[in-house]
Amino acid sequence: MEKDGINIPLHFLGDKLExxxxxxxxxxxxxAVGGDLSPERLLLAYKNGIFPWFNEDALILWWSPDPRMVLFPQKVKVSKSMRRVMRSQQFTLTQNQCFEQVLDCCAQVERKDQEGTWITPNMKSAYMELFQRGIARSLEVWQENTLVGGLYGVDLGHVFCGESMFSLTSNASKFAFVKLAEDCLAKNYKLIDCQVHTPHLESLGAELISRSDFMGRLKG
Known part of the structure; x- marks a missing residue:
């Protein structure tokens, strides 16, 4: 899904929360295009299958792709080598202990075919506000006393909307993702929203479903 060179739709958002x-x-x-990044608008977006994604120097862009990449927690794929990592006690996990640091690491990590970061200062402030309200959530992966991986997203109580993850050492982000899936399974979450397809997510068990199927599960 490209953000550059696309045809901008005519759905320009104003001050009205819709x-x-x-x-x-x-x-x-x-x-849609425009609007703001207020906590109220962000929460409304996620509850309706919409998420923001835009370049640092661009207008706010709002997306709802079809098909949608999701992970059903019970379908997470853990390879034999990853199972050894999970058992090795190489990593330890915490939750919501350093949300801002995870956010910064996700913003700074270099990604293939992506220039700059979509986690702008305004975006960071918005998700920090969601975190303070108990809506956003982070998982942190530690190797001894060093933060080496993690992820964050928006927690709707029955669906976890994953936003970004990072890894500073091999398997750290996979460890976080598998632990997230285990936690969501234990809490009977319907799915983890991964938004768009990547080979990495597919290797971990995520799959594409239709937007109508996704919306039904989100609303149901």
Whole structure:
């Protein structure tokens, strides 16, 4: 899904707290442009299958792709080598202990085919506010006393909306993802929203489902 060189739809958001129906999204999944990053708008977006994603120097872009990449927690794939890592006590896990540091690491990590970061200062402030309200959540992976991986996202209570993860050493982000899946399974979460397809997520068991299927599970 590209953010550059796309046709911008005519759904420009103003001050009113609303989004158009997700079925009005373009073939790329782009639904709307503009608005703000207030906690209220972000929460409304996630509850309606919409998420922000844009370059640092661009307008706020809101997406609802079809199909949607998700992980059903019971379907997480753990390879034999990863099972050894999970048993080795190489890593330890904490939750919500250093949300801001995880956010910064996700913003700083270099990603293939991506220039800069979409986690802008305004975006960071918005998710910090969600964290302070108990809506955003982080998992941190430690090797001894060093933070080496983690992830963060928005927790809707029955669906975890994953936003970004990072790894500073081999298998650290996989460890966080598997632990997230185990936690979501134990809490009977319906799914983990991974948003868009990547080979890495697919290797961990995530799959594409239709947007209508995703919306049904999100609302149900």
């Amino acid at each position: 989004f158009p129906p997700v079925e009005m999204a373009s073939a790329d999944g782009l639904l």
